[in-house]
Amino acid sequence: MGELKLMKGNEAVAEAAIRAGADAYFGYPITPQSEVMEYLALQQPHKRTGMVLLQAESEIAAINMVYGAASTGKRAFTSSSSPGISLKQEGISYMAGAELPCLILNVVRGGPGLGTIQPSQADYFQSTKGGGHGDYHLIVLAPASVQEMSDFVKLGFELAEKYRNPAMILSDGVIGQMMEKVELFEQQPRKTAFNEPWMVTGKSNNREKRVVTSLDLDPVKMEKHNYDLIEKYKTIREKEVRFEEIQCDDAEYILVAYGSSARICQKAVELAREEGIKVGLFRPITLYPFPEKAIGMLAQRVKGFLSVELSAGQMVEDVRLAVNGKVPVSHYGRLGGMIHSPEQVLCAIHEFLVR
Amino acid sequence: MDINTIIKPENLVYKRTECLTDRTLSYCPGCGHGVIHRIAMEVVEELGIQQDTIGVASVGCSVLAYDFMDIDMTQSPHGRATAVATGIKRCWPDKFVFTYQGDGDLAAIGTAETIHTCNRGENITIIFVNNGIYGMTGGQMAPTTLPGMRSSTSPYGRDVELMGNPIKMTELVAQLPGTYYATRQSVHKPANVRKAKMAIKKAFENQRLKKGTSIVEIVSNCNSGWKMTPVESNKWMEENMFPFYPLGDIKVDGQLVTKQ
Numbered sequence: 001m002g003e004l005k006l007m008k009g010n011e012a013v014a015e016a017a018i019r020a021g022a023d024a025y026f027g028y029p030i031t032p033q034s035e036v037m038e039y040l041a042l043q044q045p046h047k048r049t050g051m052v053l054l055q056a057e058s059e060i061a062a063i064n065m066v067y068g069a070a071s072t073g074k075r076a077f078t079s080s081s082s083p084g085i086s087l088k089q090e091g092i093s094y095m096a097g098a099e100l101p102c103l104i105l106n107v108v109r110g111g112p113g114l115g116t117i118q119p120s121q122a123d124y125f126q127s128t129k130g131g132g133h134g135d136y137h138l139i140v141l142a143p144a145s146v147q148e149m150s151d152f153v154k155l156g157f158e159l160a161e162k163y164r165n166p167a168m169i170l171s172d173g174v175i176g177q178m179m180e181k182v183e184l185f186e187q188q189p190r191k192t193a194f195n196e197p198w199m200v201t202g203k204s205n206n207r208e209k210r211v212v213t214s215l216d217l218d219p220v221k222m223e224k225h226n227y228d229l230i231e232k233y234k235t236i237r238e239k240e241v242r243f244e245e246i247q248c249d250d251a252e253y254i255l256v257a258y259g260s261s262a263r264i265c266q267k268a269v270e271l272a273r274e275e276g277i278k279v280g281l282f283r284p285i286t287l288y289p290f291p292e293k294a295i296g297m298l299a300q301r302v303k304g305f306l307s308v309e310l311s312a313g314q315m316v317e318d319v320r321l322a323v324n325g326k327v328p329v330s331h332y333g334r335l336g337g338m339i340h341s342p343e344q345v346l347c348a349i350h351e352f353l354v355r
Numbered sequence: 356m357d358i359n360t361i362i363k364p365e366n367l368v369y370k371r372t373e374c375l376t377d378r379t380l381s382y383c384p385g386c387g388h389g390v391i392h393r394i395a396m397e398v399v400e401e402l403g404i405q406q407d408t409i410g411v412a413s414v415g416c417s418v419l420a421y422d423f424m425d426i427d428m429t430q431s432p433h434g435r436a437t438a439v440a441t442g443i444k445r446c447w448p449d450k451f452v453f454t455y456q457g458d459g460d461l462a463a464i465g466t467a468e469t470i471h472t473c474n475r476g477e478n479i480t481i482i483f484v485n486n487g488i489y490g491m492t493g494g495q496m497a498p499t500t501l502p503g504m505r506s507s508t509s510p511y512g513r514d515v516e517l518m519g520n521p522i523k524m525t526e527l528v529a530q531l532p533g534t535y536y537a538t539r540q541s542v543h544k545p546a547n548v549r550k551a552k553m554a555i556k557k558a559f560e561n562q563r564l565k566k567g568t569s570i571v572e573i574v575s576n577c578n579s580g581w582k583m584t585p586v587e588s589n590k591w592m593e594e595n596m597f598p599f600y601p602l603g604d605i606k607v608d609g610q611l612v613t614k615q
Contacts, residue, residue: 061467067432067438068443069446074446091435200443201447202447211430213421215419
């Protein structure tokens, strides 16, 4: 068993990043995720592993520092919360275009605009559908516990590097701020040999120069690049879908929820089952790729779905596409930083599913 | 005398630096970028640091700099070159990292990145080509466009009452403690080309000594954007740009230069 600690979700991310052998963190403070950099600063990761830590002058600068670091083949990451992630979208689009790996943590808060500092899931569209300009996707992981905040750092880096694509941990103010027991994985060594043919490391005498860019003025070449990206996303959709089914085997109705919503829905499933309503919980772990096939399979044998989100109805669109009209799909959400109680979800089950 | 007796290594007085590729430059004839590319890469060659140099290309006319410089390069988003360079340099502190930016990139959209990179004393070299106009997008007003100067978005001349004042970025960042070397040069005459090259060399040598940020501004022409012939534009530059952007060192070895 690894080392057990009681930690905040944000702290677990920071500790996991050091242990995952990250080379660099560049960030800018914003509530509710500032503990990530605060924890790193306290840990002095340059002494522990040689990891670089720098507070940038803005979110825009931070993501572009990540872009620079990642272009050299280094394992770089950043974290922010909704308004800050909006600022980072420029750099994220460039990294997707230049096919650079990196990890981005979004501890979502209520919006739009400056919004609130309370938890929300209203950045679903922005995270899963691109977010910045151009045709691209991130690999999006949705942790529902502090344990997963830690585990998904390692997984996120690995997936990002496997596919040379930015990966995002889409968390929220609940998961970022709450404290739970977490089993930490062992310290991994930082990679020191950088030799992939795309990495900008200085042109040695025996090789061609390397260029990291998202630009090609020739639209024919740019279309091909886009098709190559689409092929990559197709592979990701085939191979990297992750989800959890809780009491779905005998379920007549399915709640679909991720992250903190899924935690609340787990209790709502218990309450519904006490009333004799056979409800199951389907928890997407990857929001991109979305587990559409698994939901499609469930749609063949259940009576209805309820997408429970801290948003006005964003993931429900993907659920509807996956269900493809076979059975009704409803949405229940709280907005702007409010979270639902298990009892409210139970009421929604009565209102939308069991009629 | 047979020509083959003349073509010998010991008779060679000039050649293209090996740090430039064979690609045809995409810049307008008469533009200073080609010369600035050449002297920057000559410096890299003369210092013998080709394999330890990483360049950051910016957005604007020089966006394709990586096609012409035979070194590893990362292309950065508009204005973010010094942030990208910071990420590279922090991860590779012993590599030589430089940005190649125009005035729109460095002095408008990238003002914050420029100031904070210099203020941190990031140990990089900034090559700042100032032609007072947005060349690539078709000659619009830049933050460095002179008062009264015409551009496609100041067609009656820059009215500072309406459009604000031009900004002297190099003087501005020279005030910051992290800026170790700030100088303004030009490449419109052979003597100036040599001075500009010495400035770039000094800026790279500062990196080797880990002294902090070096910025080399090169006031250049944009004959297309200025709608002049190359010869006219160089004359116009001498008469109008240099009085506002005077050539010479602004900060050397961490000390501001006091003008007599």
